[in-house]
Amino acid sequence: MTNPMSAMRHLFATLEPQHFAWSTAHNGRVGVITLNRPSRKNPLTFESYAELRDLFRGLSYASDIRAIVLTGAEHNFCSGGDVFDIIEPLTRMAIPELLAFTRMTGDLVKAMRACPQPIIAAVDGVCAGAGAILAMASDMRLATPQARTAFLFTRVGLAGCDMGACALLPRIIGQGRASELLYTGRAMDATEGERWGFYNALVERDALLAEAIKRAGDLANGPAFAHSMTKTMLSQEWNVSVDQAIEMEAQAQALCMGTQDFRRAFEAFASKQSPVFEGN
Numbered sequence: 043m044t045n046p047m048s049a050m051r052h053l054f055a056t057l058e059p060q061h062f063a064w065s066t067a068h069n070g071r072v073g074v075i076t077l078n079r080p081s082r083k084n085p086l087t088f089e090s091y092a093e094l095r096d097l098f099r100g101l102s103y104a105s106d107i108r109a110i111v112l113t114g115a116e117h118n119f120c121s122g123g124d125v126f127d128i129i130e131p132l133t134r135m136a137i138p139e140l141l142a143f144t145r146m147t148g149d150l151v152k153a154m155r156a157c158p159q160p161i162i163a164a165v166d167g168v169c170a171g172a173g174a175i176l177a178m179a180s181d182m183r184l185a186t187p188q189a190r191t192a193f194l195f196t197r198v199g200l201a202g203c204d205m206g207a208c209a210l211l212p213r214i215i216g217q218g219r220a221s222e223l224l225y226t227g228r229a230m231d232a233t234e235g236e237r238w239g240f241y242n243a244l245v246e247r248d249a250l251l252a253e254a255i256k257r258a259g260d261l262a263n264g265p266a267f268a269h270s271m272t273k274t275m276l277s278q279e280w281n282v283s284v285d286q287a288i289e290m291e292a293q294a295q296a297l298c299m300g301t302q303d304f305r306r307a308f309e310a311f312a313s314k315q316s317p318v319f320e321g322n
Contacts, residue, residue: 052103052104052105053104053106054066054073054100054107060089062077066106066107068259070106071107071109071259071263072108072109073101074111074113075110077112077119078114078115079124080114080116085120085121086120086124087124087127088128092146095150098156099157102157107159108261108262108263108269109159109258109259109261109262110159110160110162111164111254112176112177113163113166114173117166119167119168119169119176120168120169120173121170121171123171129198150179151179151206158269159273160261161182162180162181162183162184162261163176163180163184163254164254165177165185165186165189165241166185166186166189166247167186167190170190171193174194175193175204175206178206178214183240184257185232185235185236185244186245186246187233187247189235189241191229191230192230194229195224195227196225196226207224208220211223215238265298265319267298267301271295275287275291303320
């Protein structure tokens with residue numbers, strides 16, 4: 043009999059997106075998204091926003107991908123919304139159209155936070171505007187010493203409250219530091235970003251992607267269901283009391299204890315071997 047759940051699961055290894063590059067590593071368990079418009083420092087367009095949103099939404103149903111690396115081509119991460127493909131058209135839109143756009147960009151962040159796979163951003167060079175948001179919305183961030191990150195919305199006459207920045211950034215680097223970056227729009231260099239906790243580590247340029255893929259591979263080879271539960275709890279527990287959080291974690295951990303990976307880990311420990319996790 044066919045497993046009815048199999049109809050809900052999809053393979054992503056053969057994905058062929060139109061507006062960014064996609065590849066896989068670690069036997070198809072790690073998906074690598076590369077923003078690849080290097081002549082303009084990899085800006086986003088209306089189409090790439092939507093396609094990225096749809097990809098991250100779809101990853102909830104992936105049967106193969108267990109971790110994601112998000113990076114940019116040719117020594118830049120992402121320069122934000124394309125000046126000519128996005129910014130200029132926005133100046134001619136009415137409020138209903140503008141709200142539809144800002145909701146779509148926010149939906150991309152929601153999709154990144156909701157997808158079960160951990161996301162590692164590998165940041166080099168320019169990481170600005172919406173590009174800084176993509177790095178912020180990832181679960182972990184690596185950067186080269188050349189990385190410069192700017193939430194530069196105020197520099198184009200907009201508020202710093204874009205795509206969840208006022209909610210997410212203070213939780214990563216603290217309220218005062220986030221306030222400074224969001225009010226001024228100034229660039230945060232890589233050393234400062236690591237010191238403030240925005241970046242988990244600094245990596246030399248020629249080793250950045252390999253290191254990000256290695257870390258993603260380590261996660262992908264771990265207990266995938268448990269990792270997805272950790273990501274869910276990290277997001278959901280922002281808005282609950284400690285007592286509620288403890289109860290939520292009790293329920294989450296009980297579910298993890300019902301997985302085969304939990305049993306595999308015990309059996310491997312008992313036989314003095316390393317566990318091989320299958321994600322179920």
